[in-house]
Amino acid sequence: MMFFTGCTKHGREGRAGSVCLGSPCVCAGHNASRDVVTLVKSILFHRRNPLHFHFITDTVAHRILSTLFQSWMVPSVQVSFYDADELKSEVSWIPNKHYSGIYGLMKLTLTKALPSNLSKVIVLDTDITFATDIAELWGIFQKFTDKQVIGLVENQSDWYLGNLWKNHKPWPALGRGFNTGVILLYLERLRRLRWEQMWRLTAERELMSMLSTSLADQDIFNAFIKQNPVLVHQLPCFWNVQLSDHTRSEQCYTEVSDLKVIHWNSPKKLRVKNKHVEFFRNLYLTFLEYDGNLLRRELFGCPSQATPESIRLQTSLEDLDEDDQCYDFRRERITVHRVHLYFLQYEYTPTEDDVTLVAQLSMDRLQMLEAICKHWEGPISLALYMSDAEAQQFLRYAQASEVLKNRKNVGYHVVYKEGQFYPVNLVRNVALRNANTPYVFLADVDFLPMYGLYDYLRAVVQLDMAHTKKALVVPAFETLRYRLSFPKSKAELLSMLDMGTLYTFRYHVWTKGHAPTNYAKWRTATTPYKVEWESDFEPYVVVRRDCPEYDQRFVGFGWNKVSHIMELDAQEYDLMVLPNAFMIHMPHAPSFDISKFRSSPSYRNCLGTLKDEFHQDLSRKYGSSALKYLTAQRNI
Structure with a gap:
């Protein structure tokens, strides 16, 4: 649920009718955060x-x-x-059969x-969609x-009339009772009435017979109101049009344009039956897939309070030279992207x-996820760069996949x-920051790890x-075939390499990227061996989680991994193959960014x-020892 409080233009809690608003909410878990x-x-x-x-x-x-809100x-x-x-502890003593569990009781608290300085709030369930300005409700x-x-809307089902089935x-x-999906709470007056003691007494009394x-x-609010009807203000029904089973919501409005709040208060959610359900569903889906960046607009006539982050961003933008041919690149570096962590449920305790x-x-690499999950049984931290609409497509894809929906250790x-x-x-850093294990394998999604790599790495990282x-460098290979009989051992891989079914990665187009791995030595190696950094080296590595960020x-395309390996070397990491x-x-169509790189001289x-x-920044950070990188670059 969510709450809204009044505020003055200076941000303090104000009287009813003040021109500015504010809001609060109860939210638990991954799915509820998406609803919010x-x-x-x-x-x-x-x-x-x-x-x-x-x-x-x-x-x-x-x-x-x-x-999410900070970003x-x-x-x-x-x-x-x-x-x-x-x-x-305030509500855990109450036996509750509702699917919302203990969180469904927290509005009572x-x-x-x-x-204590909040005098009024609007309380909302998370399965609500607004079709008007919430200021109207505050009024x-x-x-x-x-x-x-x-303040409550009457219940639009016959639940509290007790006639839905035999022995119900x-x-x-009070009559049909009231629905608590939308509540106006006058906190200041409730505190004076000693609300905490009153609802507890009501619950204790009714539980003796109801169990x-x-x-x-909702049951406790209604039992309290039955005893104290003078305390309730009945809201017009269009402030909480309830789409649960057994409702008569159509009777409370004439035209759908009259509606203010739609409440999907059924476990069935979008599958409920209502003659206007298509209209309601489309309204909901509009906001589900709406580009949240468009909501960053300033409000007219009500200056916003600048946060340290917004001040920093504004200063950085003002420092940019719009005539610089690389202005777009520099602007991208300081762009703040919205981030929604743990978009799906994640449950994993690391060792x-x-x-x-x-x-x-x-989105164009989504098809790789199932294969990676089959090759790597350990935890995965994935950052997905998507629009709001694409995120919903991904959600549907993941929930329909037998492989993905059963994996709870993928963030x-x-x-x-x-x-x-x-x-x-930036996207890589989001994935890196939110890994919760001591070590990380920094990979790309278009690579499939060998079978058993997770267990092998867990054994290796224990060695100091x-x-x-x-x-730790994981040697990279590639195939040009969309269908590959994946090698089950190093010996099998070497055989495929000799037959031309596999190649060392980027052998044809970018040999320098992986040549320092020394594939010739790897063929016969039985113990890890150290290699030296060379210009443009960009291997895939296993490091401690506290490694430098990217x-x-x-x-886009170019130097994103090269720069990271260079910084690892500057910090004196040993590169061990x-x-x-x-x-x-695995093969795939070229990305849009590599096409831009190839076709645009300015890029x-x-x-x-x-x-x-x-x-230059590396030299300032690490001193004269970092000059070798500049020298190496100039010698290319």
Whole structure:
């Protein structure tokens, strides 16, 4: 659920009817965080006032939503978080059969959970879609009488009438009862009424005969209202059009244009039956796939409070020279991309010798995921560069895949598209930062690891990797065949290499990228061997998770991995080639970025400029020892 609070233009909590708004929400887990985003989009699309979101979250949702809002950078939006674990004891004693579990009871705790200086809030379930400005709903507080403390819409099903089936015995309610998907709560008055004691007494009394709640907090709110009807303000039904089973929501409106809030309050969600369900579904899907970057617009007449991040960004933009031929490249480096961590459920507890495969991809590489999961049974951290609409396509793909839907140790992190370049190193860094194992295998998604590589690497990293700076090189090969009988051993791979079924990676077009691996030595090696850095070396490596991040000035095609290996060398990592490990690149159509690199002289010129600047920065950072990189580059 979500809450909204009034604010003055200075951001303080204000009286009912003030011109600015704010908002709070209860959210737990990965799936709920996705629902919250769709709700927030629908609110931001219509709003003309500042907002303050208050989220009661578990640890997972806190991490996801805090990262999302920090990277979203929507003007005139504040966000506060409260720990759900600290509130569980308030409601865990209540037996509850509702599918929302303990989180479905937490609306009862809001007078305690939220700051004492908040006098009013709007509380929303996450399965809500707004079709109007939430300021209209906030304005209803002005219609409360002096005694009213709760604003609710009547329940649109016969649940509380007790006639749905034989022996159906619901909790007590006033008439049809009220639905708690949308609530106006006058916190200040509730606290004066000693709400915490009152709802507890109500719950204890009813549980003696009912034994458990069926509809979570809604049962307790309704039992309380039955005893205290003067405290409720009935909202017009279009503020909570309920699409659950057994509802008569069509009776509460004449035209769909009259609707304000649509509530998908059924486990069936978009599959509910309603004569206007196509209209409702299309409205929901519009916000589901809506480009969230468009919601970063400034509000007219209500100046936003500048955050340190927005000030830094603005200063960086002003420092750029728009006449610079590489302006677009430099702008990309400081662009802040929205990031939605753990887009799907992730459950994994690492061990001391654990290794996460780290990679990034876009929509055109989606077909590689199932194969990688079959080759690598360990944890994976994937950053996906996608639009809002593509993220939903990915979600449908993953949920339909027998391979992917059964893997809970794959962390999917969506980096939303913006700008004209693929920010490949920024996307890599998102995947790297969110690996939760001591070691990481820095790979690309178009490579398949050898079978058993995960177990092999877990054994190898135990050999003093924890206390030394080592980058373990996994030799890279490639096939030009779309169908390959994947080698099951090094011996089989060498045979395929001799027959011309496989090649050393980029042998035909970019030999320098992997030549220092010394494939001739690898053929007979039985123990790891050290190789020296050479210009343009870009192997795939296993390192400690605390390794340097990728340099984000490199976007699109060119030098994105080369610069990273160079920095590892500058930090005196030993490059050690593993004798019994390999990975194979699978063929695919060339990326849009490599096509731009090949066809655009200005693109190649700017990449050269960025290389020079990177060398200079490396020299400043690591001193005279880094001069060898500049010398090597000039000798090419």
